Amino acid sequence: MSSSDEHAHSARHPHLAEHFETIQQQDYAARLGMWLFLGTEVLLFAGLFLGYTVYRHFYHATWHACSQALSLSLGATNTVILISSSLTVALAYWAVKVGKRNLALGLLAFTILCAIAFLCIKYVEYSHKFHVGELPGKWFRAEELMQYPAANMYFTIYFLATGLHAFHVIVGMSVLLWVAKGIWKGRYTPDYFVPVELGALYWHLVDLVWIFLFPLLYLI
Amino acid sequence: MTQQSQPSADSPAVYPAVNYLNADRGVKSWLLTLDHKRIGIMYFASVLVMFLVGGIFAMAVRLELLTPGPTIMGANTYNRMFTLHGIVMIFLFMIPAIPGVFGNFCMPLMLGAKDVAFPRLNLLSLYLYWTGAILAISAIIFGGIDTGWTFYPPYSTTTPMTAFPALVGIFILGFSSIVTGLNFIVTIHTLRAPGMTWMRMQLFVWAIYATSIIQVLATPVIGLTVMLAGIEKVAGFGLFDSAKGGDPVLFQHFFWFYSHPAVYIMVLPSMGVVSDAIAAVARKNVFGYQMIAYSSLGIAFVGFFAWGHHMFVSGQSPFDNGAFAVISMFVGVFTAIKVFNWVGTLYRGAIAINAMFVYICGFLFFVVFGGMTGIAVATISLDIHWHDTYFVVAHFHFIMVGAVIMGFLIAIHYWFPKMFGRMYHEGWAMVSASFIVLGFIATFIPQFLVGNAGMPRRYYMYPERFQAMNVASTAGSSLLAFGFIIIAIYLIYALVRGEIAGDNPWKSMGVEWQTTSPPDKHNFAKPVVITKDPHSYQKPGEEVEHVVI
């Protein structure tokens, strides 16, 4: 591909990589890649959901009792926090598209604050469980729940699922910070905002996983 | 524009002075490359080293099995040998090999593209592979894993062994696989040259596409599985420990949900290689192109639902057993379709006799025998006797070595001139191909028989009546090893002193052959436009006979 070809047509988009023909092709590839990656994340969590289902089936009464030991109010608060953060990140994406840089940054900041709040509440929940011994496997020592067979298994699933999710919250937060940096530096503008879209998509997945975890752990 | 044209028979073989190998110099230019061809070459060197390591473990196992009692090592050492043979061969060679080497090198060329969709991710996948490999190999140095590559609890989680580095390594290798698959899917969707519709893609590309779908969907599950096993081992969580209310059979479900589709990750690319190579060797259109393309997708899809056939005697319910068995039967049909179509491609071809022909004949015999013994073990009642015996070992080696490694060797011999611009010595290639095919038969047919006789797998010591067949198998394996050594020698020789190959020594119609050998750093001198069906050997303006069977 000779450079004379490039100048013969209109100047290449500044963010267009060498091996793509048009920015539309590149953006489409980026989106397709991101959706595929989100698919892999769904499959990663799927195994834990399967584990939940299997053990709930084996130990129905235990599951019911242990789920009552979780704090419904803290869980519901977390759910509201995450759903709001999904809204603000979607709005931030729109703001970048229409060129409202400061609004976008503000919305992203709020989203990241929501993530931090989520993690703080999780910390509170976890420390309570450490305190009373509602822990997985061999660490389990919660007195009131001991009468239920395999109560430790409930908390194994709980900690694995919410732990893996919390890890993804941290990753998502980092991605959003990186996107915010890009907006700040003027890299992402109405002319080029696909990375913001991809970051927002990832955050939506993090939210979606919680939307499934919350009812399964706290409500039923 | 570069059209697909019939290469002329008498243009002199030219070795381009500047090509992807020497365009940029220095170690850094290789380690930080974004060129899919260089990444493919680095994968090539890496998987060959891993194949050697896995092969050494295999020879250790076969040597130990020469006598019914202890031969050259103790029980624990032997148990580690077969475990590491499995882990290294499967995760470090079979899964990454054809996609990582030939998928990377050839597939963008076949699409007429300049590179893969995400070149930096491609480099990342290579680094992830190296990291995972180092961690998994460190398990050898720290010692102790003897669970078999399947790592079943409670044994794996309650017996002291340093499994953690290996588990982390496999997790990271999983990421490498996912990244590769994701990259390839997006590349095939978005970077096809103008005029290349889906039905004009070469069959190797279809195979890589189907493989990549499996990689992306199945690998996260093994990632989760090794993570759970690692956590259970290190933190005592008890997910699979019956003492804490867990179920060891649940691990088997998790494990095989990935590991069954994984065998299709291994075999589909090699089938794609054979599809391309047969067309080039027979210089003919592919008989039943659409059938082969769709059957790759069929294997990828249906293969996801057959995992329970590894668990027929695990205590699974009869209903589950029946469902998994019947689904496995359907997967077998897709392979049968391919075999008919490959043989049909040879019919009325203009076939060149060379080393690839020897491998292709071997491949066809092995894939039918291996595939049908797979159907046989999928027949539940027969598997009661065969499960966890050498019959199963022979079945999967027929596919993994007989089909996949034959495919890998065909790929090497087919694309070596493209990658390096030089030809190897055809005579030695045919000699070593014969050693490989015959050595393979001699190694693994006895294993079917000793499995029938009742010899279980993973047996350090065995009853005396099994010795004759074990000795025969070990003898065969030395023939096999000898064949590989000869290949290594003449290929290394060809790298430095081989005859110049020229752009298209096979006169193949594949798009990758429409550029120089070795290719330029930017792949094609002029943009590629596709106007013909793939694998079509008709000269322009020629009256062509159409035959319908």
Added chain:
Amino acid sequence: MNELMRNLLWLPPQASTLAPKIDNLHYFVITVTMAASILTGVLAFVFFFKYRERHAGQSTPIVLPSVKFEIAVIGVPLFFFLLWFVQGFQDYIWYTTPPKNTMDVYVMGKKWMWKFSYAGGGPNAIGTLHVPANRPVRLLMTSRDVLHSFYVPDFRVKQDVVPGRYTETWFEATMPGRYQIMCAEYCGTWHSQMWGEVVVMPGPEFDAWMVEQKAGLAERVDTAGDDGGDMRGSIVEYGKKIAMTEGCVRCHSLDGQPHIGPTWLDLYQRRETLESGEAVIADEAYLTDSMIDPRGKVVKGFKPIMPTYKGRLAAPEAAALVEFIKSLRSTSLENLPSKEATYDPAKPTQRR
């Protein structure tokens, strides 16, 4: 014909009613497999020579499959595969449906040995299982530690043995003789030596042997027969420790005193009557069962108040408890059933 095929394929003798069924389907499948693969290889080989390139630049026709061909190519293999599935599934269902009149044997796999005990009473054994010929035998199997698999090649019988649950298989041996048992699921260092033997005796001979064995049992005063002479003092100590820490001794006395639960002194192999009226021998299977599902087989006169230890005792711990219980033997020659409980939850408790 059967013998010829069996020998060609290196199959072991057919020593059970299952074996000929399996082998017949095996012959069918493997014959078609061999034929198909040889045909394919030969055809490819022949084509390579018949259709080799005769001159440079030789042109080739475009050969395409017709729809009929494609249907045949899918239909014929699928027909064979499904035929095999149907026959195989039928045989499998037959294999997983034990007849009603089986003699039950409890099998316990542990690294690296097989232990057997007869449900209807009889001698326990390590490594050797005596069974009668031509009578169905059902095996109720569990593992003490890791996964194992009970495999008798000559019977074509195999079933994984899982800790924390029972798996079941059955066979009817047709030929008296000795048949090797091998473990078929990797279980550690000596997996390849976890062997045993099924001794098939003609029916009357087995009955006589069993009577003789049972007579000998009443004179046994130690548990040496079960452990092969290895008293395993440390496992008994371990079991005692667990009995204390898990709270078993709160309800089960060790010295014969009647208490909330049956006393453990002389409990092993004691004949107890259950609430249901059924009689049971308190062997390893019953003792383990009671720890997992204590409300299932409650001894008459006792209340169903024992909590479950499922999920609370590791398999080795349960094993140690059983060994400890077995070690609690008095010098009395009679093995009397448990006396009635001294505890009624409705009444206020006198002790503790």
